[in-house]
Amino acid sequence: MNPAYKHLRDRLRIGDLTLVQIVSMFCGFMGGLVWALYLSPFSPYLTLFTAIYLACLPAGTVLLASSTEFDLWLYCRACVREAFTDGRFTAGAGEPTDGYSVTADADRVGHRPAAPVRLELGDVWGD
Secondary structure, eight states, X not given: OOGGXXXXXXXXXXXXXXXXXXXXXXXXXXHHHHIIIIIOOSOHHHHHHHHHHHHHHHHHHHHHHXXXXXXXXXXXXXXXXXXXXXXXXXXXXXXXXXXXXXXXXXXXXXXXXXXXXXXXXXXHHTO
């Protein structure tokens, strides 16, 4: 199968980059150029270094996103959804304030429930 047919329904891409990624790279390069020519108060060598660094930050993130198929908006939306969904907690037992209590099974015939047994965390894990 020709690999071109697989991507006919993809968004418009030039090379391996989408139009948004190309615009982001262009803005990064133009920002570095404006910094180097008009805004930088530093010496020429430091200006050259910072202009290249500032221009390459957006380009680097674009190239990383295109090679790993990372989508920032999907990631942010998933984080917001995770934060606002009921019943989502971090792993672990949390802060032990009263210890654990174990009770007998009340459904057993002929046995009455025993009083709760209080276990201390230090006893359970041998601290």
